[in-house]
Amino acid sequence: MFIMERKKAFIIPFPQHGHINPMLSMTKELINKHHFDVIFYGLDDRREAIENTGATYRKFKHFNLTNFPKMPDLVDVFTYQLKVSNQELPTLLEDYIRDQPDVIIYDFMSLHGKFLLKFIRKKKCLKQPLGVNFNPTFALKPGIFPTDEEWSEAMNKNFWDIIRLVWLFILQAILSIKFRLNIWNTMKFFTETDELNLVGISPEFQPKREYFGNELKFVGHSASDQIQKAKIISDKKLEKILDSIDVINPSFDLDQRTEKVLIFASLGTVFNDFKQIFDKILDAFKLFESEDPSLKSFLIMSVGHTVFEEYKDYQCPDNMIILPYVPQINVLEKASLFITHGGMGSTNEAIYFAVPLIFIPMSADQPFVAKRLCDDFNLGIRFKPFDFTSPQLKDGMVKIINDHTYRQRTFDFSKILNKYNGGKMAADEIAKFIDERDKKQK
Known part of the structure; x- marks a missing residue:
């Protein structure tokens, strides 16, 4: 009887939701279709989701994101990761020597994953995994993308930022000397490619795609609705609101004016501790209701646990609910408008369900996502996070709900992006690459 040899993989992400979630479908495919044993690193807030894929969960020992800045820029991210990598790398190396994985899959933001591979490759006596x-x-x-001007805008350099960059350089030097690694420019190291490079978006979504060569494989967004859709909704009021609205996305009738409008607002799981923004959304929704009283409108706000504590005594009417967390897929399939921070995961899910967007981008890649979808594809409207008023936001709501061309364009774009199954394609590419490498080595 032929027994297929099982390959072993390490998955080493930057342990935030927006970096772990896109890897879950790929992990499930690697385990179920390609017979991999997967060890997936993370933190306890995503343990259940990781284990649901069939992977073995392994906790990072030194990450503590409670101390992560509310509005981090690239210097904050790199500085934090260099500090953590200095502590985490010896543990990861011990795990590698013990488990001997065939492949190490790391998030492009996971400097500790990159450092581990770089260290292993210096030691020719160690088994060399696929990176x-x-x-x-x-x-x-x-x-090319971002342009030098866009990078400078993202960095927003001033005197204190120059001091922070000097400190970043010192941390790079310490780590390079300690582990004998040549890491003197984290910014450059951050954009380096590896043996196999997977991008979890469709090629049509990528800005300036024509400038990127074949070294990148655009696999598309993961079919996250299959993983994250809740079978049971624990909040009874939320369940009642959702039960009162038909599923309209993505196969809705574009010419039919709906009598019920569901507006969904969320700033994600990282940059969501800003009650003043949610207050503006609440005020804008009240103005929106008064604009057309004949239209039955609903508002669902997912505000995170910190802000929810400040709203716990707020008396919501029957058509409004504020919760720390909602099952996003269940809401998006019935939403007419999504007010979002513009995280790539949330944005791709909105496009998957053809929901028009209002962006309030906070940090990281969110301003680039908002600019791409609003300026290049005209799928929504974007506001700077602290520079808009409730009446301006209300006008945006009215414009998108009443102008059905937003729905049409989003629907058309969703058909393009939904051709891809990122999780399946990513797993297939990894398995194919390993098989080809094994054949060459025989």
């Missing part, structure tokens, strides 16, 4: 760089957002090419 897979997984990017859940736009691919980057310095000077």
